[in-house]
Amino acid sequence: MADRDSPKTKAQLDAEFADLYRAHLRDVYSYAYYRVGNHHDAEDLTEQTFLQAYRHFERAQRESRGRPLRPWLIRIAHNLAANLYRDRSRRPAAPIEDTSELTALHTTEQLVEGREELSRVLEGVRMLPDDRREALIMRFALGMDNREIARALGRSDGATKVLIHRAIKQLEEIVSESPPDPVRAGGHNSSTGTPGEGARDD
């Protein structure tokens, strides 16, 4: 009996998944990009996130009980990114640092261009512990509130609020302790071996 209902239910689910995809493609991609640091991996991560989301969409809808599914999507991306980092850490031939090129051919790069302060902020974000960095990405790149971030990270609202507060505080310290570096304007970041932020102060 339930099988006869499947086509209609599936059509509804597909339509709702399409809405979810359209609403959050940019969120997932932004998260992925700031998380992994390059377009190539961000595209793969985004694709894998939506494929996995499609597989488990019905269950997620049932269990969300009407709550927004964005934290669930970002949590999938978060887990996949963790797997990506873990797998790569087992392969020294392809170190993570080689893919950290947040500035390459990127709209943010264009925005940051000539803005040493913003580039130092981005650099500081990269230096944060994973959980703090992710919380800031969710808050400032995706505009998620504490409750959404808590759901995505699997923490309580209170713990998330503390996490974000500490992340901002630590980032401020990092940025204030790293004065403008004229060498960086030359196009190379000696601390990470990644291309520079393209700051052109001259």
Place this chain on the structure above:
Amino acid sequence: MTDRVSSFESLLREALAPVEPPAALALRLEGTLTSITEMAADELEAWELGAMRDPRNWARPAAAVVVGSAAAAGLVLLRARRRAQENPPDLLSARSAAERSLRDLSEQTRRLLARRGI
């Protein structure tokens, strides 16, 4: 203090501006999702058609009914034959025993009457 924090958060918001996904990614991803959706629909439809229309899916239940019926009929026949094989000797022996008893009884009656001169 609050202004400084607010200013820093504004800076952070600017640095972490949302990133538009490349158009090629959206095209590729939508194509992949569409094909997966269609494939899943085709599989579902194929399964339904198979279940409802493919006579091969009817063969097993039908065979089960036939075999079951035959087995039941066979069991009845087997029992009937067994009874037929087992019961007649009993009946015959009982009937013959009764006949023998009647013959013995009439024989003894005749002897008794003959002794008394009747």
